[in-house]
Amino acid sequence: TLQHIFKEIFKASLELQEDDHSKALLVSRKKHPDNTIIDLNNVPVGNGTQQLIAGPCSVENEEQVDAVAKAIKEQGIPFLRGGAFKPRTSPYDFQGLGIEGLEILRRVADRHDLTVISEIVNPADLEKAVEYLDVVQIGARNMQNFELLKAAGDIKTPVLLKRGLSATIQEFMNAAEYVLAKGNDQVMLCERGIRTYEKATRNTLDISAVPILKQETHLPVWVDVTHSTGRRDLLLPAAKAALAIGADGVMTEVHPDPAVALSDSAQQMDIPQFNEFMEALRTSGYLQDVRV
């Protein structure tokens, strides 16, 4: 027993070191008590006002993106998303338009005075991508692509990092730490559902992750209601829950004609559905301050 206590004293000193280590995490609120507020073309994210990001799953052509941009602008949403580099399960699925997609996004965003966000998947593309993008997204499948995270730490553009499909909250924070450790402190986190045994939804929205991340880190926290549920009929209730629990914003997918979309056709809203979604969100009282 005495021997055991000495072992414990040794263990305690080890834990003290680890604790110091954890205190040193740049993402930690212990290190940085105030909220990080990210200014996106004069719209602050993380300051308590809740925001929305909307746009098509994939950029398919300029008309498609323009139709969505117009709709979200009319709803007062300043943030446009759209996928140009698409990480797809099968190599035979549509892989995105690449740089051409980023060009389309930029032109459309400029035309409607929107802030544009898109996913980058290869460290080698980052340098060129930031010429087009206001926010670089790192997707769930690349959450532990540490080379990409390090490269994202070398740029100045804000990063939206999505939680991996089966990442723990601890791993998620460490992934963000890779970006901050390299010098880019403009990082936003995004809960997008985790993989569980339940198949009624595409993933399981881990709503509790939002207050945990807000408590443990100083970074803005988004909720992607489209990928977490994978069901159009759950976007509205999931968005309400996300706003109620204190997310800094909600991300959702809108497509002019989801039935012919090149990806995720089952879960995107069309424009009238999107307008109803926004209307319902506003009348629910859960969403404020978005329309300019």
Add this chain to the structure above:
Amino acid sequence: TLQHIFKEIFKASLELQEDDHSKALLVSRKKHPDNTIIDLNNVPVGNGTQQLIAGPCSVENEEQVDAVAKAIKEQGIPFLRGGAFKPRTSPYDFQGLGIEGLEILRRVADRHDLTVISEIVNPADLEKAVEYLDVVQIGARNMQNFELLKAAGDIKTPVLLKRGLSATIQEFMNAAEYVLAKGNDQVMLCERGIRTYEKATRNTLDISAVPILKQETHLPVWVDVTHSTGRRDLLLPAAKAALAIGADGVMTEVHPDPAVALSDSAQQMDIPQFNEFMEALRTSGYLQDVRV
């Protein structure tokens, strides 16, 4: 290919039968489009007004339950919970006071004019238990204890059925069907978190299950924020999310002195914390109509 099409036609007719079968589920909204509203001593559950259930994890003695009952009554909550038969992982953990616990609950509930709910774990105890209880709870570990479900179908007392630790939503609805099929249509469902790889919370609150269950069934749906999160610091945000997403009510645990509680000491609120919780929930605007 022709052969394949014939096989499909055969399969289609099979599916038609299955579909009919599913339509026939008594819990299904297809069968019963209107909400089931359960009258609990003149307080309706399931009619759109959101409710709360509160009380200690375990009934330990009359003073303890009385202290909690007084506190929840002062907050205008009409529903008192408390465990008398405790399903515990280890046989050496406190197993509850049994019938004596039910007697305490009844006396305290009568004194404060509260509706009382408690878990029953053995079919053989049901008959006696209903002399004391207004609502019989069937717990997560017994969600597929079909003998208990059938026995609960033979009584007239309302039943609150909790989702199993790794039950699919489909299995959850089928478990409720066992009760209805036996003739008791006074059933309420309760999401209480599912078991996943993430250990930052005790379980993962599957918040999307709430709108799915509201859509698929006509039964009231509760959210147990205590067992789903297992963390006192997450009770308030989880309750907000549950109310925002449309739960019919929220269940939570309160104990006069959680530090010495015989079970679940880490996740119960003490009475001042509970009062703060209620205050915060009211000022958030998410909770209405509860205080009489």
Add this chain to the structure above:
Amino acid sequence: TLQHIFKEIFKASLELQEDDHSKALLVSRKKHPDNTIIDLNNVPVGNGTQQLIAGPCSVENEEQVDAVAKAIKEQGIPFLRGGAFKPRTSPYDFQGLGIEGLEILRRVADRHDLTVISEIVNPADLEKAVEYLDVVQIGARNMQNFELLKAAGDIKTPVLLKRGLSATIQEFMNAAEYVLAKGNDQVMLCERGIRTYEKATRNTLDISAVPILKQETHLPVWVDVTHSTGRRDLLLPAAKAALAIGADGVMTEVHPDPAVALSDSAQQMDIPQFNEFMEALRTSGYLQDVRV
């Protein structure tokens, strides 16, 4: 830091107590270093010789059970299984023949000199059931039906306890402890797959659980290859793995005509398939000593 070290010393003494508590578990090998060997009509289980249990998912009628009994007897297998009380997801699925099923099992087992095992689901049925059964099975859905476990501790008949769908190994051992704590030390454990995100198999066979349970407890450990995989084409490879990793035996399902079986039709072998399975297992060298 000094304060922290004192806290740790306090924690260490707490852990010492817990450790003692764990040492006190009756299922633990620390408490009982030798293997528990269970004598089933003069066939020992747990002594190093690996065994098989086979039989239909459900008892449907005497002819069906007799055909299977004959086949397994010819293969030298001494243990016949068959479900009389069936825990089914839907109340409209076949629920088993009940006591009549046990009577059939007993008659057939006596005719072929077999040891018979069947699941019991209600504590109230145990007393009567042991008149018919050599081994009482407690199924996965009832692994934490503590009332049933306690009742199984009051009988003298050996118990085969299956792991719950999402039970940890720790919880599984504690469930067995309920039976031993009540005085019945004739307990066998059975790994039968756990629920995960992977749907290529019905459950995920947690093969590592076998050496962990053999190491931590002194009880015999079976592997149910039918329910863990849910696929007829995986029964043989899974059985080889189970025997190689040191299971005391393998349980599998055989039905004279699986296509018309009242339950689990997709995963049961018919008799010629079963004979091939046994032949392949023997020629593989993984199975020894079974044929008399």
Add this chain to the structure above:
Amino acid sequence: TLQHIFKEIFKASLELQEDDHSKALLVSRKKHPDNTIIDLNNVPVGNGTQQLIAGPCSVENEEQVDAVAKAIKEQGIPFLRGGAFKPRTSPYDFQGLGIEGLEILRRVADRHDLTVISEIVNPADLEKAVEYLDVVQIGARNMQNFELLKAAGDIKTPVLLKRGLSATIQEFMNAAEYVLAKGNDQVMLCERGIRTYEKATRNTLDISAVPILKQETHLPVWVDVTHSTGRRDLLLPAAKAALAIGADGVMTEVHPDPAVALSDSAQQMDIPQFNEFMEALRTSGYLQDVRV
């Protein structure tokens, strides 16, 4: 109903198309019925003879790698592994020696006439890496790093692809398809445990994945017993199960002094333990033909 049948006929023709699509997968055994046998410096993998890969988790210095190389050579194992680029959860953990690590591996492998395998994490490093490596490993965290997969398809060096932490078998096969689709058909798969709720092991070894992958694809299938279990005491039983179920080989970690290892210290064997492991595997009869 008639309408429904027509819908089904339409669905059937869609499924026929999908089926054709699946038939067209290059990894599929439907497309390529014979086993792919990969020749690694005159040692065939995938031809029925079961192999082993061993080596330290991380390359730390030449002496360390040399000591392990000597030990595995003495055991007749032709394949040396060692991590030079380490994907680590935290940016502050040891990240590996990089190219210097590959140089060490190459020198040691040449000295002992071993085939060398190491993980590459950045598409940009592949071209240089193949100067040093006989096999390029793509790790679990990068299984859906599609840019890396595509780049691995452009080289001629064989690839060992590990299953992602929460990848389905279907996704795993599609990830391999990315490599084959680009022209590199020298691909080996490696089951390394999946993430589940069970924490008694680091991951859950999904042993059933082995026969499924052998059945569905023509590629060699390895089992990494170190990362799947994360426990030194389970390496031997897991290796037996892997060999019994038909894996083409087993991968395991060996370090001269695990206690001071820069990564994974709890799960690597030291050299005497490794020799015992090999001895036990041979006397068990599960391993044949390895020693030259």
